Amino acid sequence: MLADLAGRDRGEETTAILRQPIDPEAAVISDAMICAGTVSDDQYARLLAVADRRHDRPSVTRAVAFDAFGTLVHIGRKRHPFERLIRQARDRATAVPSPMAQPIGLADYAAALGLPRPDVELAALNEELATVALYPNTLDALRQVRAAGVRVAVASNLALPYAGPLKALLGDLVLSFAEGAIKPDRAFYAGLTAKLGCKAGELLMVGDTWRDDIVGAVEAGSRARWLDRDGRARHARRFISIGSLVDAYPDDRTTAQKTEAELIRESIDANLADLHAGRWAVEAGRLRHAVANAYGEERMAAMRALDDHYDTRNQPETSRGVLIQEAMVSVEARHQP
Helix, strand or coil, X not given: CHXXXXXXXXXXXXXXXXXXXXXXXXXXXXXXXXXXXXXXXXXXXXXXXXXXXXXXXXXXXXXXXXXXXXXXXXXXXXXXHHHHHHHHCHHHHCCCCCCCCCCXXXXXXXXXXXXXXXXXXXXXXXXHHHCEEECCCHHHHHHHHHHCCCEEEEEECCCHHHHHHHHHHHCCCEEHHHHCCCCCCHHHHHHHHHHHCCCHHHEEEEECCHHHHHHHHHHCCCEEEEECCCCCCCHHHHCCEECCHHHCCCCCXXXXXXXXXXXXXXXXXXXXXXXXXXXXXXXXXXXXXXXXXXXXXXXXXXXXXXXXXXXXXXXXXXXXXXXXXXXXXXXXXXXXX
């Protein structure tokens, strides 16, 4: 593939872009080329367009849109109730609009699929909704963007029942079922920019799903940052990836201009994976000891607590709030006379 690029007109420029695709469109094109193992004429033309504008002044960001689930919020216990209904009536589901593209509840969607009242799935839905929670650094990230005078939106593919918990946590939203389109459709992004009152090039989309949040936004003419909390991004994607929400819209203040609390949060965010691993291991040891030394109902409760704890093993965000709180307690104690 590199040889193919190098042999074309301006091959040196496009090869350099492929090696370091720091432009979101370049990252999307390069990722697609690497996956396919070939270079199409259209992809090459788009790389040339990226090369032509690489020294242009960056677009002004007038709005930042965040994906919801997996980006700003998470579900503690995923039960996938809508997916369960779709598996029961796959043929019918292809003929019915997606529940993410229309305001329809779970019971009504089951009826539309010709299924009986979905009592089991309704219970699963309620269990999901009860465990919707913010990631620990969500509010910090949103405040950071708003403090810069930039408009903020939540742009998510989701069905009607999930709107309530999200609105309770985050306020006004742009939701796929309300727009009648879902990411990565251009219609979704057109509706998003219209609602935000900005041009496509003035929107920055932040999300954890490459196809919906990154490719969709770039194809619609916007910019994007890919949230990769696990740090597993392959070559092209890592150039536009961020490991933490607070990096979505960088804070340009110097260290001297930041408060001690802000510096503490930055330090914890920079080392969160290691700090979480240590804290998680200590708590896991405590819970194992509790299981080994308890009996009857107490032992069953300790085992459930240990199972729940294992769900957080690869979720460093679950430790962030406690780590910050502990650090701030130490700071306050140090400043006391």
